[in-house]
Every structure is written in structure tokens, then in C-alpha cells.
Amino acid sequence: MIHSLFLINHSGDIFLEKHWKSVISRSVCDYFFEAKEKAAEPENVAPVLQTPHHYLITIYRGKLFFLSVVQTEAPPLFVIEFLHRVADIFQDYFGECSESVIKDNVVTVYELLEEMLDNGFPLATESNVLKEMIRPPTILRSVVNTLTGTWSNVGDTLPTGQLSNIPWRRAGVKYTNNEAYFDVIEEIDAIVDKSGTTVCAEIQGVIEACVRLTGMPDLTLSFMNPRLLDDVSFHPCVRFKRWESERALSFIPPDGNFTLMNYHVSSQNLVALPVYVKQSISFFDSGPCGRLDITVGPKQTMGKTVEALMVTIHMPKAVLSANLTATQGSYTYDLATKVLVWDIGKLNPQKLPNLKGSLSLQAGAPKPEDNPSLNIDLKIQQMAISGLKVSRLEMFGEKYKPFKGVKYLTKAGKFQVRT
């Protein structure tokens, strides 16, 4: 299916290539560069391109293009999903997925790619299995490596996970401290219009788990109010049947960090937005200037503090500079990208933060047609905005008592205020 993979950096250099079938010349990427040239932003390059003999499917992640070459019909989502999985694995192995990191670990990267696909079809994509075959780099190992050059990347044990019926978990896991932590993270996606009315709002949640348990634990996580969950998707370890009958998550977890489930909160519930924004942005015909006045205040926070509050505005191209004063936090205006970022921090309900001042426009440029919309970022600790609660976590199959913990967090997802 997947014939070749090229990694291309932001400026258009191919810095890694890997072929799973016969070699394809890198000149095939020229078609991609052409498309990239046409699209102003890297995000705007179409993910699927057709060339006379090949099809190019590309993802853009962390300022890198992962370009795969496909020769015959293959589901495009299959390829896209796989490429993202590759990027995830890099992230998992090296902490970040960037050009320099990939260049530094080129051998490990190559070994990983070799194991992940066979003849273009995914072979091992579970991080737990891969880690048994190819060890992720550690500081100790890289020191020893540079000194002696003897420490091997490749695991000397052969992976057993791949064969078992739970390929996501490696065998023989041992910890002195057994712990299982779950983070319930909810994101609010909302569009608020000029007058402050909510155009649409919904809550998407994810449960991230960090499980370090010895042996083969069998966990059951149940909720106080599972009815809230409208649509869910699971890590392969979760048993569908149990969910359907009992609305509880029963699973043998992978070792380490993983995403247990994604969910969508049913749209019947009205979403209470935690903050409101009062804004007025106006540009004048006379004189090259505009005025901006933004105030953010708390709305429905259930007594919790709103943290890491941030307002991002993509200004029209004509805006040259901003001369503003913030009562709280600080603002920056990037002249090249025309992005105004106001980092507020904690929201104080007694003294509402306000950003006020004037914008200067390029001389001669017409007044912008449209006001830019505001993107809001925020975090609320210890609260899931939907009200979802984990009732308990039980463990079977092992005798020790693990440390358990659940953390709730609410974040702004795609929270946009139109002006």
C-alpha cells in the first residue's frame, strides 16, 4: 500500500527517505513542491495529490511534511492515519517530532520504520510492541553509546506482545510503585457571535491514562453518570461488550501512557461557557487607525478559577502595529504573521482584565472589511465542565494495591468569538 515515505522540512528539503518496495526517485516530490508553492500556507496544501504515476498523500505535523507515495488504490484515511501514527511514535520515543530530533536519531527512526511496515502494510504500530524491539533512547544510553559505542538500540528479547491476543501490552512488566492515573480532559468547542450569543457549543472529552502496574492487571473504570456520554471511541484494549451492557470500561491496559477513550457529550445538554468576552474592534476610514477594547469576565466557572487565559487574534494584513495597554498580563504583536496574543493568566473575578488601545494601519491601505475573530484559550483545573465523574476503579487479576488517581481538567478547544 504505502510505497515510500519522504520527510520534508518547512523550507522544502527532503531530509529522510524510506522505501518499502522498489526505490522511487525523490523527484516525485516535485509535484508536491509545486502544490506547496501554490498554497500560501502549508496547512492549505491538499492532503491527496495525483501525479501521472503515483499518488501523494501528505500530512503536516510539527512543521514537517510526512509525504507518502502510493501507487495503487488505497483508502486515503488508512495512509493518513498511519502517518499520524508514525509521528505519534516519534513523539513517544524522542519527546518531540522535529527535524533535528529525527536527524539525531536517524538509525532508530529507520529501524522503527522498518518494523512498522512490511511491504507497505502496517506490521507493528503499538508503542508497547515497538519498545520491546527497539529501545527508546535514554540519556544514560546515549552517554554510553558515545563513549563506547557498544550499547545496542535493539532489544535483545524478542517481542511477545505481537503474538498475544493483547498486543498492546508488553509482557513481564514490573514496578515497585504500582500506580494508575487517569486524566479526564474536556474541551469546549464554541462559536460565539458578535452580540455574545452562542452560535454553537459542544464538549469533547478524552481520558488519558498513565498506568504503571505490574503483571497483567484487569481494570474496570466506572462512571457516576455514564449517560452523559453520547458518542465514544476506545483504545483497542477496551471491551465493547462490557461497555454496551454495563457502561463501564473494562480493559487490560497497555503499559505507560495512552489514550483510553474519546467521547462526545450529548448535545442535549446546554454547554455553560466559563467566560464571556466583551469586545469592540473598529477601524476608521479617516486616519490610519483602529480601536480595540476587549474585556474578559467569568460566566459559569462553578467556583473554580480560570487559568492560563489567553486571547489570540489574527489581525487583517493591513494592521501595521498595535499600541495597547493591558490591565493584566502582557500582549505581543507579531508583525510578520499579524497575530496578536494577549496572555492574561489567572482570571480575577473582582478585577476583570481589559486590553485597550489603538491599532495603526498601513498608510494607503483600505480599511479592513471584516473584524478579526478572537480565539480563546483557558484551563480550569479540577473540573470537568460536562459534570462527568469517575465513580471507581477496580483491579482484578493482581494482588497488590495500586495507587489510583483521577484528575479533571477543562480546556478551551476551538473557542472562537466572532466580532
Add this chain to the structure above:
Amino acid sequence: MDVGFCLRSEAAGAMRTALMSAENLQLTLKAEPSQEERALTHTKRGPEETHKAGNEDLKEMLESNKESLKLEAMKRVVGLIAKGKNASELFPAVVKNVASKNIELKKLVYVYLVRYAEEQQDLALLSISTFQRALKEPNQFIRASALRVLSSIRVPIIVPIMMLAIKEAAADMSPYVRKTSAHAIQKLYSLDPDQKEQLIEVIEKLLKDKSTLVAGSVVVAFEEVCPDRIDLIHKNYRKLCNLLVDVEEWGQVVIISMLTRYARTQFTSPWKEGASFEENNEKAFYASDSEEKSERTEAEAYVMDPDHRLLLRNTKPLLQSRNTAVVMSVAQLYWHLAPRHEVNLVTKSLVRLLRSHREVQYIVLQNIATMSIQRKGMFEPYMKSFYVRSTDATHIKTLKLEILTNLANEANISTILREFQTYVKSQDKAFAAATIQAIGRCATNISEVTDTCLNGLVLLLSNRDETVVAESVVVIKKLLQTQPTQHSEIIKHMAKLFDNITVSMARASILWLMGEYCDRVPKIAPDVLRKMAKSFTAEEDIVKLQTVNLAAKLYLTNSKQTKLLTQYILNLGKYDQSYDIRDRTRFIRQLIVPNEKSGALNKYARRILLAPKPAPVLESAFKDRDRYQLGTLSHSLNSKASGYQELSDWPAVAPDQSVRNVEVVEPVQEWAPSVGKTKKLKSDDKFYSDNEEEKAEEESESSEGSSSSSSSSSGGGKMVADVYSRASFQVTAPSFGPVKTYELLHHMTGKGLSAKYHFPRQPCLHQPGMVAVQVTLSNGSDRSLEEIHVGDRSPASLNIHCFNTIERLEPEASVTVSMGIDFSDSTQAANFQLCTKEDGFSVSIQPAVGELLMPSSLSEQDFSREQGKLLGMNETSATVAMATANASSQAVKQRVLSVANVGEVPSGQDVAHSAPSISRRDVPPGPLVMKTLSSVLTTGSCRPSPRAPFIRDDGKRSRAET
């Protein structure tokens, strides 16, 4: 036989060459660089002098004795490959390390080998013998990786060796090796398509594999090598459906898309069903018998094939997969196969995918766009999910817009238009232009809002942005065409704007409008023409063409004012650079200006030029995309990709469905009842037809339950239990015979708590090695019991998977829980305590040997082979008494099944000689330890009279001794 022989001799030949050249090389290497090497270095020297020097020291490192140096060198070589630099000259130095003991070094050499073998075919042969040796290793991973690399070396001369290796690996014990062989099939096929026939044989064999590990890979091979051999799927269809949930996610995608294609050829369309079907059924109910028949045939009541239903049911849970490709493939399966009212199931999941990465969104939105044209209702409740955010990429925005437009109807149009108003103001001008087109489409489709839209668009004409104005003009032009009578004001307005508009498409549109409706703006039109005459030479081609048109139309309607202007324009056109315009001018001149040559056509000039023109239909760009299967590359590109498999239309009459019946006992599945019912009908027919063959139906039937009568012939088949494969965790065992329930705790001793247990004969879900036990706890007392759980056990090492503590059991209530107990293959009783909050009661479960077994399916040959391997160390025998009177084979089977959990081997043997024998492997699917247990019944010649089945168990322990 001949073929096989040829193959072998060829393979041997290739081997010999390889080995010989290996020897040569080794000899020469010690002394000095081989000729080949010298030749290589010589030719390469020229262009890459500097690069060479670097590789020279790599070569030295590779040839050193130190492992660490070699490894370091290999790492640098791989670095070169990754950068796309040529490292082929190192081939001889690298290939020597192929047999290295260091695993990492070896792996890196493999990487190198696969990359360059094609270019250095002769030298690559040196490595072949290493792989051939590795193919015989006891370790399955080494075998698999050897096959992987061997098959990746694209050297045509080793095709016979590859073929042999694939055939052997396809019969390997390890499912992992078999999986690798499925991958190798595709590699060999792309190397040498002539091997197709032989490869199909291997595929056929692998398709029968029961391991979830193999299923995905072999289907990929099938799709690549012989996608048209749909007949190979028949027998495996149900198995694939049932395994699907447990196959790894990538395999699921391929299997689902293959099954979609399959189902479209095998089942009848579920789409014409609905209300009419139920009505007819009712009629038939009341109708008299004689009428009923005719009614039936006439109505052709649609009944979904149970296999069709099976596919839909088994794919549904996969909508919850985290893998977006899996969700999409299920969605397309439902779209193409499910009855209309069931398709809505997938909506929610598709909308969920919109939260994923941008690229995923792009593909999903494309598919939703296609779907929403045909089925508005599916996505209408989720309209808000398609609202555009300013941060979306342009292609995402336009797709969302497309979907919103498709979803628009009388009820929601006002909301959508309000949304569109925001979009028109967007800073992304390409998107704003697309929005205007979308408004135009809404206006034509929904007549209620046409005027509102038109007014809105006219307002946009005063917009400062050029693209917005231009797009508005174009759209207004199209709208006006649909109802021009009332809108002369708008045309006038546009004429006023004409001077300020520079986009040629918009200018051309206005000119066309002027000409078409010149009778409504009799004063303005000639003036516009005058202006155009002035600027004619500076205009774009498209504007020039429309100017000529305008001139001609005006000449016909208002020749007094425009005659000279027209002539002037026609003269300009005559000498234009573009031949299109010269052509058009010549044509128009002949058409409108009467002269002696022009003749007949001239009379019709008015009718030709001012004919009423049909209004354009504004439709979605996704309208014709539904000719491609959703979710495919072809659909995404809207052009047929190479290798695209057409989705066939439903057959009018379903092909024979019995082709999917399987001969081997299938594990009990939830679909059994529905399948069983149809089967029963059939087998009843055959019961009287004294058909002596083994009927396939019988097997499915027995999986349903033993009570149903069977068509089985009088001689018993062989019975075999299924190897409980490690990988197919979910595969459950057949539950035969009456379930025997044993008492665990009497309610008198248990102070009201009573417990019974039975062996459900299913694989234990908790741990493969355990035996599943179902315990029914009931409360016979008058107060509720609390915290019922399993307490101490003896022996202490006893491995029990306990049931979850039961918080509370009300009086008269009972609850069934399942436990797993590891009896470690012995019949020793498992003792443990059953505790309530207050008390604890010692209980024990004593297993019968028969319950420790798990059935496995074997072919007859396999069965006899396994039987031959038995050593007879652990024989267990039991006597089952049976009256000779009712000793039909069926009855024998029942009896045997009631004492042991076994399966049946299909037997092709003659009745007289057949001895129903039962084989099985042991419960704990220990890695490589084979356990087989067989029971042999002695049967009489015609009437089987079973006396004593004796059971032999043999395996781990006996092996351990030797």
C-alpha cells in the same frame, strides 16, 4: 508433482550458484579485494572523489574484527541511505556481516540489503543461504524475519527459492510466520506475476487460517493478487465476519472493504424494502392458503440474507474504533450495504472524526459531502458541526460550505444564510467567493429565498474587494437568468458598476446580461457598448467575445443607434490576435449583416441570437462522485485510481447462498439462531432424501444446540476438538449437549446461600489457560446477603480468577457469575471459600477430564497426523454405556459430547470403517507443546455399537521427560 519437482531442482540450482559464489568470495576476500570490488571502486571513482574517501574508511570499519566498529559503520551507512545518498559500493563489505550474531548489526545489514539487492543482484545471492538456514530456526521470530528479508530482495533468480519458502511458511505452526508469508506473497507477485497460479493456491490455504493475526494480511494479498477470485471467499466469509473485531485495526480496514465488494455480488439489494414488505406479509397472513403462494411470488418480499445481516452486525461495534480509517470503512460499508434506515447509525461517528487531524477532516468531509447530496436527513441534525471557523484551512472551509449548502432546505435556510453572511466577510477571499457561489446555489434550489439572496448579493456589489464583487456578478447573472422579468433594476445597477470591475469573468457576465436583456435596459446597453468599443483592444479574450455578442444583439434590436458601433467592433475583431475572436467576428458578421452571400441563415439571426436560454443548474461539485466507492482514493481524487475495484451492482437474484456453508464446526456465535433456522428447513428436506454425504449444514446446526435434529448420515463423522488458538481469544467453543449442573453449596449448609456451577465450555476470558466455570448463586434466606466473594483457597497456589464481589443479593434473587480456574491439567479439585459478609463456606469444584478440554477443528489428515504423534503417556479412559437400540451416530455423538468438550472431524470415509474419534488439544495453549487426546469408538459395521471410548492424553508431561 512435476511442478513441485521442477521447482525444487530450480531452487537447488540457484542455491548452488549462490553458495559457489560465496565460497569464491570468501577465498578472495582474505587476500585482496575481489575483482567485483575492484571493478566497483574503479567505476565509482570518477564523479564522487570526495565522497569516496568517506566511504573508504567505512569499508575499513566494516571489515575490521571489532563488532562495535562494524556497528558504528553500519549506523553511518544507514544514515547515508536515509539521506538518499548512494552507498551501493559498500555492498560486498556489508553483505559479509549478514550472519552476524549481533542482532542490531544484523538488522541494519538487512535494511541495507533490501535497499540495494536489486542493484547488486549477483552479490545479493551470497546472503541467500543465510536466510535459508534461518528459515529452519526453531525461533519463530527469526524464521519470520528471514522470510521477510528474503522476500524483500528483489532478485528474479531467487523466485523459486522464495516460492518454496512461502509455501513452507504458509504451513508454519506460528501464526506470525504465516502472517509474514502472506506479506511475502505480494512481494513475490510484484517481482514475478507469472507465479500467480501457485500464489493463489497459497492464498486459498491461508484464507482458511483461523488466526486473527493472519486474516488481515492474507486479505491484502488476496486484494493484490486475485481480487476477482471471489469464490475463494465464500467458505471463509462467516469466519472473517466473526474474527473481524479481533483482527488488528489495519487488517480490519482491508477486510471490511473487501467484504463490501463481496456482499455487493452475493446479496440482493435491501433498498427496495420498507413498508410494502410488511404490508404484504400481513396480507399473506390473512389470505387463504392458495392465495398466499401467489402473493408471495408477486410481492417478492425482501428477506435479508442472514449472512448479510451478520456482516452488518459484526462491523457495527467497530464504529467505536479509535482508528479513523476503520470508522470510515465501516461507514462506507453501511452506506453501500445497509438498508436505508440503518445508514443513519454511522452519522455520529463520522461527525466525531471531524475532531481529528486536518487531513482526516479533509477526507471525511469529502465523503460526507457526497453522502449529504443523496441523504440530507443524515447530517441535518449535526449541521452546526459544519460551521466554519476562521482557523480552518481553506480546503476544509470550502468542503464545509459545500456540505452546508447540500443540507439547506426551507426549514433551515435562514440559519444557514445568516451563517453565510459571516463567511462572506471572511478575510480569506477565496473562501468568501466560494460562499457567494453557495448562496447562489441555495437561491436556485429554494425558491422562497431567491429574492432575499439576490438582494444580499446586490449589496455585495458595493463590496470593496474585487473577487467578492466579481463572484457576485457571476452568481447574479445566473440567478437573473432564472427569472429576468422583475430585475431590470439590478441590471441597471450592474451597468453602473461596470467601470469599476476589472475581473474579466465579471465584466463578461455583465456584458452578456446587457445583451440578453437589452430590451429591458434600452438606454443603457448602447452606452455600455460605446464604452466597450473604446477599450476593446485592451480587454481579455472572454470579454471581447461577449462584446461581440452584445454588439450583435443590439444590432438586431436597436440597429439605429448601434450600427456603426457594431461595425467598428467587428472590424476590430477581424484583426484580433486570437483566432477565436476572429472566427466569432466572421461568423457574427455573416449572420447579422445582410449581403448577397449570406442567404437563408440571415433570416433566423434574431431567433438564433435571442433565443430563450435555459437557466443554468447550479449543482454540487460532488454530485457525480458517488460512482466511486466511498472512502477510496478514487473518490477523493474524483478520478479512477489505478487498481480501483469497481463496486458491482446488486444482483437481481442472489447467487446460491449455500456456498458459504462451512464443513468444519464453527464456534458458537451470536448469530447462530438465525442461521440455524434457515438451515433447519433445509436439513429437514434432506433428512428423508437418504443422502449419505456429510452435509455441511449439519455442522452449523450442531453449533446451535444439540437438540435440533440433524441430517447427518447414519455413519458418524469423525469428531475433533478445535485447537484453541492463542490468538483468537474471542473464539468460543461449541457448546454441545445438555449442560450438566453440579451443586457447589447447598442452601442448608450455606445459611440460605446456595450455589450451583456448570462448565459453559467456552474459553475463559480472563486467562487462556483457565477453565471457565459459571456459578449461579441464589439467596434462599429471607434476608439479603452482602459482599459475596471468594475467600481463601487451597492449595494456596491455586490460580483462580474470581468474580467481582457481589455487593448485595436480595432474598429469592439469584445471580450468575463466571470464574476462571486453572486446574493445571489435573483432575484435582479446586477448593476455596465462598464468603459472605458474615460467613465463609468451604466449597470445592471437581472437574471431569472432559471439561478440561477445548475443541479444535482439524482436517481429517491433520487429525490422523496428530493422532500418530501421540505417545500414550497420559491416557485417560472412560466408559460410556449406551443402549445399542438407539445407537445412531447422532446419539453416539451426543453421549460423547456430554462427557467431554470435543469437536468433530469431518470424515470422508465410508461408514463401515469410520470410527468416530475425538481429538483435542489441551486447554492451556502452551506455546509449542502439542497435546492431543483422542477417543476411539469401536463401531460395528452397519449399526455402530459403541462400547468404550478410551481417551488418551499425551503431551507436556511426557515431553518433559524425554
